[in-house]
Amino acid sequence: MIDIEKASIRFRTKTGHVDAVRDVTLRVEEGEVFGLVGESGSGKSTLLRALAGLTPLSEGSMRIASHTDKRDVQMVFQDPYGSLHPRFTVDRTLRESLAINGIGDQDARILAALAEVGLGAAYRFRYPHQLSDGQRQRVSIARALIVEPRVLLLDEPTSALDVSMQAEILNLLRRLHAQRKLTMILVSHNLAVVGFLCQRVAVMKEGGIVEQLAIEAVRARDVRHEYTRRLLMATDGYSRESRTS
Missing domain, CATH: 1.10.260 (434 Repressor (Amino-terminal Domain))
Known part of the structure; x- marks a missing residue:
C-alpha cells in the first residue's frame, strides 16, 4: 500500500539547512498497522506529513497504492484541540x-x-x-x-491525553482497523503504544531508520540497536510510573 524509497527531507534555516529525514526506505502492506518510533526531532512526524502531502521531499519517492485520490489518505494530528x-x-x-x-x-x-x-x-x-x-x-x-x-496516518494521537483516555483511543483505533481493514501508520515516542496497535515498527534516529522490527521482537526485547534498547528502557519506566500513579 505504501512504498517509500530513499526519501530525504531538507529544511532551509538562517544558518544553512537541516536534514530532517535522511534516505528512508520502507514498505507498508495493505491492511497493516505500521509504527514509526523515536524521540522528538527524529524525523518521524516530518515523514508522516510528507506522506499526507503537507511537506515536500528533497530526494527520493513516495507512492501510496495505485489509483488513489486525495481522500484515500487522511491524517489525525497530535493536538486534538489545535486541529479543530x-x-x-x-x-x-x-x-x-x-x-x-x-x-x-x-x-x-x-x-x-x-x-x-x-x-x-x-x-x-x-x-x-x-x-x-x-x-x-x-x-x-x-x-x-x-x-x-484507505490509509490513516496517526501523528502521536494519544500523547496529549491522560492514561485512561489513551487506552480508550487506542482501543477505538484497534476496533476501527479490524472493521475497516485500514492501512495505518502510527507515529509515537512510546514503544508500549506502538506494541499495542502495530504489527511492525521502524525506529528512527536523527532522520534515519536504525532498524525495522516485527512487533513480536519488540515485545521479546530482541532488538539489535542500542538506541532501540534505550527507547525500551524509557517505555518501561513510563509504564511503571503510570501503573503506580
Whole structure:
C-alpha cells in the first residue's frame, strides 16, 4: 500500500539547512498497522506529513497504492484541540470534509461517523471547547474516517491525553482497523503504544531508520540497536510510573 524509497527531507534555516529525514526506505502492506518510533526531532512526524502531502521531499519517492485520490489518505494530528476549528461545531467540521470531497447524504453520514467513534447525536452541535480532550480526538478521528479513506496516518494521537483516555483511543483505533481493514501508520515516542496497535515498527534516529522490527521482537526485547534498547528502557519506566500513579 505504501512504498517509500530513499526519501530525504531538507529544511532551509538562517544558518544553512537541516536534514530532517535522511534516505528512508520502507514498505507498508495493505491492511497493516505500521509504527514509526523515536524521540522528538527524529524525523518521524516530518515523514508522516510528507506522506499526507503537507511537506515536500528533497530526494527520493513516495507512492501510496495505485489509483488513489486525495481522500484515500487522511491524517489525525497530535493536538486534538489545535486541529479543530474553535468556531466550528462538530457538525460543521464533519460536514466540511464531506463537502470538500463532494460526498452527499451528509446528515446520515455525520450521525454514523459520530456513532462509530463512540459519540452520540448529542455531541453534534457542540463546539471544541465544550468537549474533553478525548472527545475532541474522537471527533478528529471521525473527520478523517467520514470520507472513507484507505490509509490513516496517526501523528502521536494519544500523547496529549491522560492514561485512561489513551487506552480508550487506542482501543477505538484497534476496533476501527479490524472493521475497516485500514492501512495505518502510527507515529509515537512510546514503544508500549506502538506494541499495542502495530504489527511492525521502524525506529528512527536523527532522520534515519536504525532498524525495522516485527512487533513480536519488540515485545521479546530482541532488538539489535542500542538506541532501540534505550527507547525500551524509557517505555518501561513510563509504564511503571503510570501503573503506580
